[in-house]
Amino acid sequence: MKSKYTVWKWLLLAIIAVFSVYVVTPPKEKIRLGLDLQGGVSFTVQIDEAKLREDLRLGDEKLDDEALEAKVSSIMLNADDRVLEVMRNRIDALGTSEPLIMVGKDHRIIIQIPGTNEWEFSAAEDSIKSAAFLEFRLVHKNNQQLVDKLFTEGRKPRGYEIAADGSRNFYQRTAAFRELAKDPNYVRELGTFHAPDPLYEFMLEERRLKNGQTVYEPHYVLRKAEMTGDKVSRAAIERDPMTGEMRVGLEFSSVGKTEFARITARYAPRGAGNVNSDVGRQLAIVLDNTLYSAPVIREAIPNGRATISGAFTARDAAILRNTLNAGALPAPVKIIEKRMVGPTLGSDAIRGGVGAAVIGTIAVMVFMLLYYMYCGLISNVALISNFILLPAGMIVAGGILSVFVRDTGISTSMIQLPVLTLPGIAGIVLSVGMAVDANVLIYERIREEFQLGKSARAAVAAGYDRAFLAIFDSNITTLLTGVILFAFGSGPIRGFAVTLSAGLIISMYTALVVTRMVFDATVPDGRIKPYRMLQAVKNPAFDFVRRGKAAMFASLAVIVLLLGVFGVRVARDHNAVLGVDFTGGAAVTFSYEERADIGELRSALNAGGIGDAAVQYQSSLEGGEKVLEVKSSHTEIDGVAVAKLAQDALDNAMPEKKFKMIGDETVGPAVGRDLRNDAIIASIIAFIGMVIYVSVRFQFGFALGGVVALIHDVLITFGIITALGFQVSLTTVAALLTIIGYSINDTIVIFDRIREDLRADQRTSFPELVNNAINKTLSRTLLTTFTTMLAVGSLLVFGGGSIRDFAMTMMIGMVFGTYSSLFIATPLTLAWYKGRRPGFATRAK
Numbered sequence: 001m002k003s004k005y006t007v008w009k010w011l012l013l014a015i016i017a018v019f020s021v022y023v024v025t026p027p028k029e030k031i032r033l034g035l036d037l038q039g040g041v042s043f044t045v046q047i048d049e050a051k052l053r054e055d056l057r058l059g060d061e062k063l064d065d066e067a068l069e070a071k072v073s074s075i076m077l078n079a080d081d082r083v084l085e086v087m088r089n090r091i092d093a094l095g096t097s098e099p100l101i102m103v104g105k106d107h108r109i110i111i112q113i114p115g116t117n118e119w120e121f122s123a124a125e126d127s128i129k130s131a132a133f134l135e136f137r138l139v140h141k142n143n144q145q146l147v148d149k150l151f152t153e154g155r156k157p158r159g160y161e162i163a164a165d166g167s168r169n170f171y172q173r174t175a176a177f178r179e180l181a182k183d184p185n186y187v188r189e190l191g192t193f194h195a196p197d198p199l200y201e202f203m204l205e206e207r208r209l210k211n212g213q214t215v216y217e218p219h220y221v222l223r224k225a226e227m228t229g230d231k232v233s234r235a236a237i238e239r240d241p242m243t244g245e246m247r248v249g250l251e252f253s254s255v256g257k258t259e260f261a262r263i264t265a266r267y268a269p270r271g272a273g274n275v276n277s278d279v280g281r282q283l284a285i286v287l288d289n290t291l292y293s294a295p296v297i298r299e300a301i302p303n304g305r306a307t308i309s310g311a312f313t314a315r316d317a318a319i320l321r322n323t324l325n326a327g328a329l330p331a332p333v334k335i336i337e338k339r340m341v342g343p344t345l346g347s348d349a350i351r352g353g354v355g356a357a358v359i360g361t362i363a364v365m366v367f368m369l370l371y372y373m374y375c376g377l378i379s380n381v382a383l384i385s386n387f388i389l390l391p392a393g394m395i396v397a398g399g400i401l402s403v404f405v406r407d408t409g410i411s412t413s414m415i416q417l418p419v420l421t422l423p424g425i426a427g428i429v430l431s432v433g434m435a436v437d438a439n440v441l442i443y444e445r446i447r448e449e450f451q452l453g454k455s456a457r458a459a460v461a462a463g464y465d466r467a468f469l470a471i472f473d474s475n476i477t478t479l480l481t482g483v484i485l486f487a488f489g490s491g492p493i494r495g496f497a498v499t500l501s502a503g504l505i506i507s508m509y510t511a512l513v514v515t516r517m518v519f520d521a522t523v524p525d526g527r528i529k530p531y532r533m534l535q536a537v538k539n540p541a542f543d544f545v546r547r548g549k550a551a552m553f554a555s556l557a558v559i560v561l562l563l564g565v566f567g568v569r570v571a572r573d574h575n576a577v578l579g580v581d582f583t584g585g586a587a588v589t590f591s592y593e594e595r596a597d598i599g600e601l602r603s604a605l606n607a608g609g610i611g612d613a614a615v616q617y618q619s620s621l622e623g624g625e626k627v628l629e630v631k632s633s634h635t636e637i638d639g640v641a642v643a644k645l646a647q648d649a650l651d652n653a654m655p656e657k658k659f660k661m662i663g664d665e666t667v668g669p670a671v672g673r674d675l676r677n678d679a680i681i682a683s684i685i686a687f688i689g690m691v692i693y694v695s696v697r698f699q700f701g702f703a704l705g706g707v708v709a710l711i712h713d714v715l716i717t718f719g720i721i722t723a724l725g726f727q728v729s730l731t732t733v734a735a736l737l738t739i740i741g742y743s744i745n746d747t748i749v750i751f752d753r754i755r756e757d758l759r760a761d762q763r764t765s766f767p768e769l770v771n772n773a774i775n776k777t778l779s780r781t782l783l784t785t786f787t788t789m790l791a792v793g794s795l796l797v798f799g800g801g802s803i804r805d806f807a808m809t810m811m812i813g814m815v816f817g818t819y820s821s822l823f824i825a826t827p828l829t830l831a832w833y834k835g836r837r838p839g840f841a842t843r844a845k
Helices: 004-020 049-057 065-076 079-093 118-129 142-150 175-181 184-191 254-267 314-326 343-374 373-403 422-451 456-486 492-522 548-572 598-608 642-653 669-697 702-725 731-760 764-775 776-799 801-834
Strands: 039-045 100-103 106-115 134-138 158-163 168-173 200-208 213-220 231-238 246-252 283-287 290-293 305-313 333-341 584-591 613-619 626-632 660-667
Touching: 004 373, 039 079, 039 731, 049 065, 065 776, 079 100, 100 422, 100 764, 118 333, 118 343, 134 213, 134 254, 134 764, 142 213, 158 200, 158 213, 168 333, 175 731, 184 200, 200 283, 213 548, 231 314, 231 422, 246 254, 246 314, 246 776, 254 283, 283 305, 290 305, 333 548, 343 422, 343 660, 343 776, 343 801, 373 422, 373 456, 373 492, 422 456, 422 492, 422 613, 422 731, 422 776, 422 801, 456 492, 456 731, 492 731, 548 801, 584 642, 598 613, 598 626, 598 642, 626 642, 669 731, 731 764, 731 776, 764 801, 776 801
Parallel strands: none
Antiparallel strands: 039 106, 039 333, 100 106, 134 283, 158 168, 168 213, 200 213, 231 246, 246 305, 283 290, 333 660, 584 626, 584 660, 613 626
């Protein structure tokens, strides 16, 4: 019998399918790839309040604490939006393709630049670091006499020595400068070096001699600015017509022209502020507290033009020009996280990820067809429908998840696809395996209805009705995990949350609605003969309850042992166990043409200054190149980035191996601490969420058994993964959280059957009834795990790097999740009720 709504159901399916195809056509324009797939660089920048306070204190030492905090609060008001605008202007000036710049939490700005080359990567970093605070300050009128006195008396600041060039003296940095520069008090010490007056600051102008030597010329510069760079309307690169050197020319706004003309007229020879001298005053040009030049004012300059000269390369001049044109930051910033993925790794990721998805899907489809035959064919139709409808599901999931956390990296319009990341592809592959879980539950129920002698139509209808609650509950718990991953994850992990959630939403629709529509359209009204299906487990009668206590003690012993091993390894070398996401530091990835010995690599890196280097060979995705990962707990050593030190060390020690940096991750300690805390909070919220949901849907005793089983799954999986040598990273945590959502599925299926049998059978004892329910659902428990393992197995075989870590974690978690559903969750629930039947046993069916 056909429902009167049948036509409308098919029409709705067609509309969703057309919309889904529309949002991905043409793919090159509509599908946006994350940095891990197309290559690029990502920065997390934070407003440096400590540096802001220090700068304000240096600028006005008379400020008391209350006035200082008031000034800081005033500057920080709306500072995020102003920093965002300046950063956007600077990055846009580099000509990069579709950069993503957005505000994060705790005064952080996230900047993602896809497909950057090495020049853009370096230029972007330099542009971001610069505060671009331009000032024009007067140099002391007796500056030359003061400087001559310094050299005559042999006075030199710490970290410098006196160097002569003919008749002129300069300062030159010593080897001690790098170490001294790390001391925050050194800047104050240098600024007050033999200053004639507290109003003046000792500053050094960098110069380059003809022999290429870098020296520094001292000046005593007034701390108070005569004029600031906010009146600069345009900066441009120029060449000195006499020397050919690069310089940056400045043009002022109309207000700036007037003010600059007034200043230059006042301090020109015999000007109002320089009445008794035939020599003009020097006007220092200071950018970000660095003295670039101090030209003499020879006459009034009414045209509103000035130049910044220095030992500029073309690149330096271009960055300075772009930075000045973008405007000054309202407060200093610091880069607290940096991640770079080379285009080679990105292309390998796409190839391997797509390959894993295709092979995983084919494996699942072949199994379903062989095992369930005609019903399996219908589930394969649903699986193909999942891929067609997935883009629409991603838009829906992205919109729902964005309610919890606003992330412009997901989408900027209602019909724009979220960014696809490598973990996002993993989420699609995982959802393939989970998509047929619902079909397995339905088909096993249909099998039972056929065994009761029902007709085909009646068996199908009853199978869908009886499987609905188990499907609904198990998918809701996994969706809850997706929400938590999105809320507490970042970047690629959010991409995983979106595709996993989208896959679940669409698979529920296709499994419960689309396949039912196909059955309704194809099952003859008079068919009595059951559909052919294989049956791997026939009439099981295993006593799970009796073995529950022994299983729990065995699991506890294994967990204690594994956590003990983990603790010992962390105490011995935490860098080898914990990923850079949690420890902070740098992880640099190199390609190579010839493999080098690990011991030789460590020696070379140690000689290059990286004393704590952890070295590991890895493979990128299937078919891609082999890579070397070098990890350090430091982001910089003596002011030099670990990535550069590592590249230089390998080039110097073994140039024939041809190591080339193709990836760089730098995570500051603050970010590492936040990620670690977020992972802990996310896990706690996930467990609490499961307790609440299962308590509402069942009872607290069931929730207790389910959540203890989940804790068991997470701990034992975590212990095995770390014992096997895998590092704990964001990807590992994402897999563990996914296990929390997925592992409860099998337990809920068993709980659902227990609840159903309790209402139907008032005589059987609770322990016996529980054991019978486990045996009745054993086939579907094993089958749902197996189909998901087929999909995840493709990631394990054809994936690489972090995705392989994810797949291995999931595989172990699924095995022990199935084990805990059978031997941990239900025995604990029995223990809670002490053999008594739960209260809902007497409710109406």
